[in-house]
Amino acid sequence: MLDTLSRVVIFFGFIAAGAVLARTGRLTYQGLDGLSAYFYWLGFPCWLAVSFSQLPHFDGQHAILFAGYAVAMIVTAGIVLAIATLRKAPREQAATAGMAGFINNSAFLGIPIAFSLFGQSAREIGPLVVAVDFLFLFSLGCAAMAKSSGHTFKEALIRTTKNPTVIGALIGIALLTMGQRFPPPIETALDLLGKSGPPVALVALGGMLGLMEWRNLASFDPLSGLAVAAKILLAPTLVALVLWLLKADATTFKICVFLAATPTAVSVFIQARIYQVWYEGAAKTVAQSTVFSLITLSVLALILTHI
Numbered sequence: 092m093l094d095t096l097s098r099v100v101i102f103f104g105f106i107a108a109g110a111v112l113a114r115t116g117r118l119t120y121q122g123l124d125g126l127s128a129y130f131y132w133l134g135f136p137c138w139l140a141v142s143f144s145q146l147p148h149f150d151g152q153h154a155i156l157f158a159g160y161a162v163a164m165i166v167t168a169g170i171v172l173a174i175a176t177l178r179k180a181p182r183e184q185a186a187t188a189g190m191a192g193f194i195n196n197s198a199f200l201g202i203p204i205a206f207s208l209f210g211q212s213a214r215e216i217g218p219l220v221v222a223v224d225f226l227f228l229f230s231l232g233c234a235a236m237a238k239s240s241g242h243t244f245k246e247a248l249i250r251t252t253k254n255p256t257v258i259g260a261l262i263g264i265a266l267l268t269m270g271q272r273f274p275p276p277i278e279t280a281l282d283l284l285g286k287s288g289p290p291v292a293l294v295a296l297g298g299m300l301g302l303m304e305w306r307n308l309a310s311f312d313p314l315s316g317l318a319v320a321a322k323i324l325l326a327p328t329l330v331a332l333v334l335w336l337l338k339a340d341a342t343t344f345k346i347c348v349f350l351a352a353t354p355t356a357v358s359v360f361i362q363a364r365i366y367q368v369w370y371e372g373a374a375k376t377v378a379q380s381t382v383f384s385l386i387t388l389s390v391l392a393l394i395l396t397h398i
Contacts (some may be wrong), residue, residue, distance in 0.1 A: 109297020134288020218250025
């Protein structure tokens with residue numbers, strides 16, 4: 092409980108800093124766009140390129156389990172999309188809510204906590220789950236967002252392949268496949284840029300929240316509430332069911348379920364901001380899912396470490 096709390100408090104410290112800057116007029120919408128652009132074009136792509144080039148290798152059995160994990164997450168997004176559509180939400184909002192319901196904060200919140208809970212096993216399995224999250228699922232979410240915002244299927248596919256997050260992930264995977272790494276000076280520079288990305292994104296999120304009306308932020312919004320419930324409750328439940336059916340080993344089961352239960356990644360808000368689609372709702376979903384995950388992740392950690 093205290094470990095989860097300490098890590099979430101750090102996240103909220105960055106968010107609070109952004110909110111204070113916005114409330115005092117030091118961070119405007121124009122500045123917010125600049126921070127979002129930095130994370131979008133430099134910070135996160137560099138982090139993915141370096142991290143993915145260092146991924147551990149895995150066998151065929153794990154490939155099946157990770158495929159099952161991906162299917163469970165896609166079903167989660169599909170349920171959010173279906174319910175949002177039935178509630179007559181605009182399709183671009185429904186698609187963004189679906190993305191918010193299945194893109195995990197596995198890299199920056201889930202992995203550090205998983206390391207402390209599951210030890211060396213998390214260092215071998217966890218990064219591979221992050222690869223599924225941000226190479227496959229994230230690309231799928233971006234494509235759905237582009238398609239729902241009025242682009243044709245071909246245009247959405249082209250726009251997704253030009254997404255710097257996708258490009259960074261593919262560069263890292265290409266190096267991994269070839270058994271290569273960046274030259275040390277370049278890797279150091281990219282690593283510095285990559286590590287700067289999450290704090291910048293969280294400050295940008297805080298700035299967006301600071302520019303919103305407090306009553307709107309704290310109030311219940313059906314679409315955001317749906318995305319939050321899907322992310323921290325439905326997603327881990329479906330992942331647990333699928334991996335149980337696939338007879339996953341205990342270690343992979345625990346790590347995948349735990350990471351599936353992490354809150355919505357801040358990168359969803361950044362993408363929504365770049366696409367100019369439901370970004371206030373995405374900011375609200377990230378913030379509220381992170382708050383609720385303080386309780387849900389702590390309870391889940393107790394369960395998984397005692398079974």
